[in-house]
Amino acid sequence: MANNTRPGSRLMDRSEYPGKPKPLTSGPDATVSDAVAKMSDKNYGCVVITDPEEKVIGIVTERDIMNKLVAKGLDPNTTKLSDIMTPDPRLAKETDDMLDWLRIMSNERFRRLPVVDDQGRIKAVFTQGDFVSYTWPDMISQMRAMAKAQFAGNFHYLLIGGGIALYSLLMVIILGFR
Structure with a gap:
């Protein structure tokens, strides 16, 4: 994504960004049951699947759990996250423009956006709700x-x-x- 951002419009420039909670992450071999327990405990809508270097390789959302596990009658205790994850999700960099991503998410119909640093390591997950609350004053x-x-x-x-x-x-x- 092009980095033609306006001052203060980068994801990392938002005053809320430093206080965002660390995303829930897991390796691809964890079971869906374990991930769901952690998601429920923290009230998170997704788990970001990372490699040992914390680089994003996939994402599992509540929708993935419903459509790829529950609807197909799979066992959450034996099904691995890698079996139902969305591989290679769209990733934003901390320096990307917030409004550009709001448009992309709206047009492509996804609700969760992992944000990575310059080395590609997960830093945050932005939701459409985050973007709306950030743009509401404007x-x-x-x-x-x-x-x-x-x-x-x-x-x-x-x-x-x-x-x-x-x-x-x-x-x-x-x-x-x-």
Whole structure:
């Protein structure tokens, strides 16, 4: 992915980034049962499958567990993560642009994005919810600016409408006293 980022828009520049919890990782030979227990314990929606150097080789999400294990009637105690993982998932670098990844995730319909450092080691997992919460303040500002522009652009209508309303109110009051 091209690194044409705007200041403050890199994944690693977000104030929330340093505080993100360490992703749940596991080797490919662990059982689904063990991974599910850890996912449930930590309330995580995925486990990142890594090699001994912590480089990402796959990901197992709740959806993978449902579609590739439960739906096929496989035994979670004997099925390995490598049997149901999505191999070679899309990976973001810490220096990538946040909004670029939000668009990609939305267009390609995936919800979890492993983030790696320059050596390809797992650092974090971003979810679509993370991206929405990070962009929410910007969207609110844009909505305010649009509302102000709309209000300013239609101000003459508001004056006319307000004048008519005021005139009508005065007429009701004056005619009501006769």
